[in-house]
Amino acid sequence: MASTxxxxxxxxHSPGRTVLxxxxxxxxxxxxxxxxxxxxxxxxxxxxxxxxxxxxHLAQRIAARMSEVEGRTITPGALDITMYRDxxxxxxxxxxxxxxxxxxVDGKTVVLVDDVLMSGRTIRAALDALADLGRPxxxxxxxxxxxxxxxxxxxxxxxxxxxxxxxAEKVKVRxxxxxxxxxSVTIEGGSE
Amino acid sequence: MTVIRQVRLLGEDVVDIAIEGxxxxxxxxxxxxxxxxxxxxxxLIALPGLVDxxxxxxxxxxxxxxxxxTGTMAAARGGFTCVHAMANTDPVADTxxxxxxxxxxxxxxxxxxxxxxxxxxxxxxxxxxxxxxxxADSAAGVxxxxxxxxxxxxxxLMRRALEYVKAFGGVIAQHAQEPRLTEGxxxxxxxxxxxxxxxxxxxxxxxAIVARDCVLAAHVGSRLxxxxxxxxxxxxxxRWAKSKGWDVTAEVTPHHLLLTDExxxxxxxxxxxxxxxxxxxxxxxVREGLADGTIDIVATDHAPHPMEDKECEWNAxxxxxIGLETALSVVQQTMVDTGLLTWAQVADRMSTAPARIGxxxxxxxxxxxxxxANVVLYDPAATRVVEPADTASLSRNTPYxxxxxxxxxxxxxxxxxxxxxxxxxxxxxxx
Amino acid sequence: MKHLLSAGDLTHxxxxxxxxxxxxxxxxxxxxxxxxxxxxxxxxxNLFFEDSTRTRISFEAAAKRLSADVINFSAKxxxxxxxxxxxxxxxxxxxxxxxxxxxxxxxxxxxxxxxxAEWTKGAVINAGDGTHEHPTQALxxxxxxxxxxxxxxxxxxxxxxxxxxxxxxxxxxxSNALLLHTLGAHxxxxxxxxxxxxxxxxxxxxxxxxxxxxxxxxxxxxMLRVQRERMNASFFPSAxxxxxxxxxxxxRMNRLxxxxxxxxxxxxxxxxxxxxxxxxxxxxxIVEQVTNGVAVRMAVLYLLVGGSTEGDTE
Numbered sequence: 001m002a003s004t005x006x007x008x009x010x011x012x013h014s015p016g017r018t019v020l021x022x023x024x025x026x027x028x029x030x031x032x033x034x035x036x037x038x039x040x041x042x043x044x045x046x047x048x049x050x051x052x053x054x055x056x057h058l059a060q061r062i063a064a065r066m067s068e069v070e071g072r073t074i075t076p077g078a079l080d081i082t083m084y085r086d087x088x089x090x091x092x093x094x095x096x097x098x099x100x101x102x103x104x105v106d107g108k109t110v111v112l113v114d115d116v117l118m119s120g121r122t123i124r125a126a127l128d129a130l131a132d133l134g135r136p137x138x139x140x141x142x143x144x145x146x147x148x149x150x151x152x153x154x155x156x157x158x159x160x161x162x163x164x165x166x167x168a169e170k171v172k173v174r175x176x177x178x179x180x181x182x183x184s185v186t187i188e189g190g191s192e
Numbered sequence: 193m194t195v196i197r198q199v200r201l202l203g204e205d206v207v208d209i210a211i212e213g214x215x216x217x218x219x220x221x222x223x224x225x226x227x228x229x230x231x232x233x234x235x236l237i238a239l240p241g242l243v244d245x246x247x248x249x250x251x252x253x254x255x256x257x258x259x260x261x262t263g264t265m266a267a268a269r270g271g272f273t274c275v276h277a278m279a280n281t282d283p284v285a286d287t288x289x290x291x292x293x294x295x296x297x298x299x300x301x302x303x304x305x306x307x308x309x310x311x312x313x314x315x316x317x318x319x320x321x322x323x324x325x326x327x328a329d330s331a332a333g334v335x336x337x338x339x340x341x342x343x344x345x346x347x348x349l350m351r352r353a354l355e356y357v358k359a360f361g362g363v364i365a366q367h368a369q370e371p372r373l374t375e376g377x378x379x380x381x382x383x384x385x386x387x388x389x390x391x392x393x394x395x396x397x398x399x400a401i402v403a404r405d406c407v408l409a410a411h412v413g414s415r416l417x418x419x420x421x422x423x424x425x426x427x428x429x430x431r432w433a434k435s436k437g438w439d440v441t442a443e444v445t446p447h448h449l450l451l452t453d454e455x456x457x458x459x460x461x462x463x464x465x466x467x468x469x470x471x472x473x474x475x476x477x478v479r480e481g482l483a484d485g486t487i488d489i490v491a492t493d494h495a496p497h498p499m500e501d502k503e504c505e506w507n508a509x510x511x512x513x514i515g516l517e518t519a520l521s522v523v524q525q526t527m528v529d530t531g532l533l534t535w536a537q538v539a540d541r542m543s544t545a546p547a548r549i550g551x552x553x554x555x556x557x558x559x560x561x562x563x564x565a566n567v568v569l570y571d572p573a574a575t576r577v578v579e580p581a582d583t584a585s586l587s588r589n590t591p592y593x594x595x596x597x598x599x600x601x602x603x604x605x606x607x608x609x610x611x612x613x614x615x616x617x618x619x620x621x622x623x
Numbered sequence: 624m625k626h627l628l629s630a631g632d633l634t635h636x637x638x639x640x641x642x643x644x645x646x647x648x649x650x651x652x653x654x655x656x657x658x659x660x661x662x663x664x665x666x667x668x669n670l671f672f673e674d675s676t677r678t679r680i681s682f683e684a685a686a687k688r689l690s691a692d693v694i695n696f697s698a699k700x701x702x703x704x705x706x707x708x709x710x711x712x713x714x715x716x717x718x719x720x721x722x723x724x725x726x727x728x729x730x731x732x733x734x735x736x737x738x739x740a741e742w743t744k745g746a747v748i749n750a751g752d753g754t755h756e757h758p759t760q761a762l763x764x765x766x767x768x769x770x771x772x773x774x775x776x777x778x779x780x781x782x783x784x785x786x787x788x789x790x791x792x793x794x795x796x797x798s799n800a801l802l803l804h805t806l807g808a809h810x811x812x813x814x815x816x817x818x819x820x821x822x823x824x825x826x827x828x829x830x831x832x833x834x835x836x837x838x839x840x841x842x843x844x845x846m847l848r849v850q851r852e853r854m855n856a857s858f859f860p861s862a863x864x865x866x867x868x869x870x871x872x873x874x875r876m877n878r879l880x881x882x883x884x885x886x887x888x889x890x891x892x893x894x895x896x897x898x899x900x901x902x903x904x905x906x907x908x909i910v911e912q913v914t915n916g917v918a919v920r921m922a923v924l925y926l927l928v929g930g931s932t933e934g935d936t937e
Contacts, residue, residue: 093930389755
């Protein structure tokens with residue numbers, strides 16, 4: 001929401017508080033990459049699936065780092081969960097995002113990648129979607145930010161940053177691939 | 193005795209009109225009112241009682257859609273004092289017995305004179321002439337013959353019918369529709385029929401019959417009347433026939449003066465009618481034709497249908513619209529308010545000329561001393577939004593739902609008796 | 624978009640959204656579990672007043688792959704052959720809580736009537752009405768063309784599509800002409816003059832009486848079914864003459880550009896509008912059209928009743 005008029009202290013116009021800058025994000029992703037490899041010994045039998053939209057870009061960055069470490073190309077995929085959402089009837093119909101499964105998931109370890117983990121409902125939908133695609137050996141979850149407020153018994157295996165927030169606050173993740181600005185994670189609103 | 197005070201005669205001079213014993217006894221200014229019934233005519237215009245040459249009263253056979261009584265009540269509310277009941281009833285009005293029955297039902301109801309139209313062919317089947325002479329000689333005194341709803345398409349049969357009715361001054365009112373060109377036809381053939389995927393009813397199917405019949409009528413020296421003429425081509429053919437001095441007359445319906453085929457886009461069968469609603473150019477042509485006298489009269493083609501015959505898909509629906517109660521308003525809107533006709537000319541197109549074509553003696557007469565007191569009082573300044581339930585007809589299939597129309601019939605006098613007064617039906621005047 | 628009644632109601636954006644959604648959903652057919660939970664608890668009624676096994680099965684498969692409850696209502700031969708059936712049937716469906724009603728009817732405009740007479744609250748999808756339209760067929764045709772001619776993305780700008788045959792009686796041709804125009808294609812309708820509708824000169828298409836003239840620049844040729852009965856109504860003199868002048872045989876097919884595809888909405892009259900060799904050739908995408916039909920219909924169902932609908936807010 002680019003505004004040319006001066007913000008007059010209206011809610012939603014606060015630029016927010018930056019909690020992670022581009023260097024922090026890069027460092028967090030590098031750490032997550034190493035943790036994934038460590039936990040799974042190596043990248044053999046791993047399928048990285050990003051959840052659109054930002055999760056896909058994060059998966060691509062992790063895959064790039066992994067390829068460097070492993071010395072071979074690792075292709076990440078994308079898993080759209082729109083058709084599995086539990087809130088479809090609560091609003092106008094949503095457009096689908098692209099699903100791209102690079103490899104058969106049967107017997108593989110799937111690492112789901114998303115930007116923010118909160119209620120856990122997106123991941124619940126992703127697990128359902130995954131079950132319709134095959135039967136992975138294991139499913140792990142990597143997120144850039146875990147802000148709490150879980151509504152389902154779901155936890156992340158790899159977390160870039162734990163970010164305790166109030167429900168009134170909004171966590172915004174910006175990635176240069178789609179947001180056309182420097183990477184950042186900010187907390188907006190919440191003071192009202 | 194009734195005195196109508198300060199009414200504008202044919203929309204022109206303000207006069208008083210005195211009526212007694214079913215006859216107009218005085219027309220002038222400041223007539224003495226004494227202790228007579230007085231009707232305040234201020235702001236109203238007086239026209240001779242309207243005559244409809246084309247009405248479907250549905251009785252006998254479809255009393256669920258309309259009866260002679262309800263149809264004539266609707267007619268009175270529309271300012272009519274005489275209607276011609278079309279022959280496509282069940283049984284068909286193709287014998288003296290049926291036409292006399294319809295005629296009697298009209299007299300018993302007492303709202304409007306009912307002049308039955310006789311079928312041209314037995315059962316409207318287009319094969320054998322009905323007993324035209326017997327119907328002419330009956331109490332109903334039939335002079336107009338029509339297979340309306342169907343075209344007398346056989347050229348030989350049409351020729352014979354035209355010839356035969358000369359013996360008693362009859363006229364053949366033709367429903368001009370070439371049957372082979374209109375098999376399964378649903379709407380005007382044009383850009384829209386192609387787009388909507390509805391089978392077209394080409395103008396040529398009307399014009400071909402109109403042209404043929406004009407030539408036939410001239411050849412045998414008889415009278416032809418063209419029902420519900422709807423296309424520019426038909427107007428031009430009739431104009432040409434009249435220029436030759438041939439005895440050809442034609443009618444247009446109010447809906448063909450106002451509505452176009454664009455309405456079919458809704459697929460709402462309320463707009464399904466035969467002949468179909470045509471293009472805007474055809475509407476312009478029939479207005480011009482009515483204005484210059486090429487088209488002699490306005491006739492309603494009032495065609496009641498029960499709800500279930502309209503609340504369905506287009507193809508399955510019945511053709512037809514009701515129109516007695518809206519006819520004069522539509523003519524005002526399309527012809528008077530546009531400057532195409534004066535009220536005196538409206539009196540000609542809706543009373544004098546149809547009475548002359550139908551050979552009805554007591555109707556379509558001038559509002560003058562000694563003439564039968566068939567008079568309608570009309571308020572041209574009123575407006576109303578058409579509400580389908582506000583009708584005396586048993587049917588509700590008006591295409592004008594929600595339209596704002598000008599004018600209102602305030603009173604109708606049939607031989608001096610009010611059938612409508614203050615806009616409301618009276619008890620009628622049963623014979 | 625509440626209903627899908629005419630291909631002409633779709634904007635460029637609407638059409639692309641449907642095609643893009645279908646592109647995503649095409650993958651579902653290749654998965655071990657060919658089902659999505661999206662329309663669980665939604666009811667889709669297939670209301671068929673006219674037999675069409677292939678269209679009904681396609682919609683049924685689409686609805687079931689989205690986990691909708693499907694009710695097939697075949698009204699042919701029942702009291703519905705009388706006009707009043709449409710209203711009463713609609714009221715019944717409304718009482719059953721139909722979220723979407725897929726209507727096939729032998730009369731033009733019946734789906735339109737169902738949608739606008741307020742007899743049902745559900746989304747109405749036109750699955751072919753009389754000689755009017757068949758919008759989902761046009762969508763699956765466009766989808767198939769886009770996959771072959773534009774790698775499955777974007778629109779069909781600048782593509783030349785030739786549609787041949789009984790345009791007058793074809794709801795497929797009407798819907799295709801409208802949709803392909805919206806998607807930027809140049810459409811040429813080829814037919815004998817008797818089988819072109821009055822007013823076709825006002826359609827956003829070119830017309831031609833000569834099939835051979837339009838072959839060399841065509842990116843896709845769609846052959847329409849021509850019923851032999853038309854011959855009895857003098858639309859053309861004989862099946863042989865029709866086939867010779869307007870049928871697609873190998874010689875004509877060989878004059879198409881290398882990349883051009885041959886389509887047919889089915890069912891085919893082999894030997895009449897299309898020769899068996901052409902129907903079975905590598906250029907024919909006729910079988911693929913069937914597969915794509917399911918994905919396109921899934922997309923339409925999802926986009927119409929996948930979000931909140933009128934019934935949810937009550």
